[in-house]
Amino acid sequence: MSGLQSQPLDAHQQTRGLPARVQQMLANADIRINGSRPWDMQIHHPRTLSRIALQRSLGLGESYMDGWWDCKALDQFFYRLLRHGGDSVSQARWQVVLQWLGQAIFNRQSLSRATKVAEQHYDLDNHLFETMLDSSMSYSCGYWRNADTLEQAQYNKLDLICRKLQLEPGMTLLDIGCGWGGLLHHASQHYGIRGVGVTLSEEQASLARQRCRDLPVDIELQDYRKVQGTFDRVVSVGMFEHVGRKNYATFMKHNARLLKRGGLMLLHTIGNNFNSHRHDPWIDKYIFPNGELPSIRQISRAAEPWFVPEDVHNFGPDYATTLRAWDDNFCRHWPQLQERYDQRFYRMWRYYLNCCAGAFQARDIQLWQWVFSKPGEQRQRYTAAR
Incomplete structure (x- = not known):
């Protein structure tokens, strides 16, 4: 060079x-x-x-x-x-000021801008993600309690979500940001639900439809703000990081309309330790454009008019383990991938996985699962699965 x-x-x-x-x-x-x-x-x-x-x-x-x-x-x-x-x-102080002004003036996650992250990141190449992820194609934090492998950790995470949602046969489940359909596949196969998944990624939607073709699951290429109907349960895993502070209230209000009375919503998201208008310039440019990590206060304030929080579960350190497992898979399969990607991409991708792993290990960022119910309902005491 x-x-x-x-x-x-x-x-x-x-x-x-x-x-x-x-x-x-x-x-x-x-x-x-x-x-x-x-x-x-x-x-x-x-x-x-x-x-x-x-x-x-x-x-x-x-x-x-x-x-x-x-x-x-x-x-x-x-x-x-x-x-x-x-x-x-x-970041220099002037960069922080520019970010603050930009977020004050513009909605970086508006309907017209929402597809940018799908086009730049999630539409990269299904083969890339198939070699890096486990067989369920789960692109979010695994749950490493009683797990020694990525496969088991992701199975544990999917089942944990289903148990927290108290799924039963015949229920309808909406998955906002469904990725490659792993959660809907698991919930339909093991809990007998009927599901609808929405994503903005054409690559994800195509593969999710193939994977769920024999199950009562529909996959839609659609923004969450356009979803209609009502559902017994609503879930969103690893998508809220793309919603943005200007849309937190809209997200909660719309999901409250979609959720039937007596229903539950689970939100699985990376979170920041404090309210901040800052975003990392490198991550924003190369990995997740227009992304923003919410704080626990921002989530609770947005949910307050529409939901009652039944449970909050933090297992952020598990994400460091998950990211290292992805990095191992990526490196092991690089000989298969280098025909499609150059050395600069290899270094970019490893930098992304490892800087995030370090951030979770340092507890600089967190991973939360929130369970919400609708207010004013006569519900027995909620006991969260662990």
Whole structure:
């Protein structure tokens, strides 16, 4: 690659001129430049650190994609950064202000913009996801209690959701953001429900229809705001991260209309530790455009007029284990994938999986399952499955 050097650069040469705040951040996180430990940075390009200092998160990610630096244990690199305040320098102040203004003025997840993440990410290639995920094609956090494999962890997660929803034969289940149909397939096969799934991804919809073709399940290429009818149960797994704060109230209000009296709704979502208008520039550009992580307060405020929270369950650390399993699968199957994707994509995808794994391990972000009922109903005490 043009501009790369075959030998690691001297640490003093790399840190010369680096802003003191970034230099201190690396030292606080116990990350050494060209060190011998798995989480240490191996620098290949003389402008790597200045690029990171100037462009923050975007510079860190793009310089890795360009092969300017390496790290044997990327997940541990990010774990250490985030545990020691690395997110505080991920963006310049002017970037934060621009994000705040953008979110104040624009609805980044409007109907016209909602398909962008499907087109850029979920429509990439079903073969890519088939090699990375388990047989259920679950692209969300597995539940690793009493599980030693990704397959078992995802089965546990799907069954946990069905038990929390108290599914019974003949019930109707709406799955908002149904992905490749794994939950509906499981719920129909094991609990006897009739299901409807909606997604904005054409690739997901096509494969989900194939996988559920012998079951009483319909898959629609549709925005959640356009769904009509009523259902005994409503579920959304790993989709709320694409809803956006301007639409949280709309999401809850519309789902309340779709849910029959006496029904339950389960919301499975990644969450932020605090209210924030910030989003990571690298993730927003390359992985999940227009994504936004809700806080627990934002979810509860949006749900308050329409739902009663029956249960909140956090198993965020399980996502770190899930992401590492996906990374292992991706690396193992890369020889099959490299005919379709180049080396820059390989580095981008591994960076994505490992930076997220580090963030969950550091408890910088969370994974929640909420169970909601409708207010004013005479319901026996709800006992959540675990």
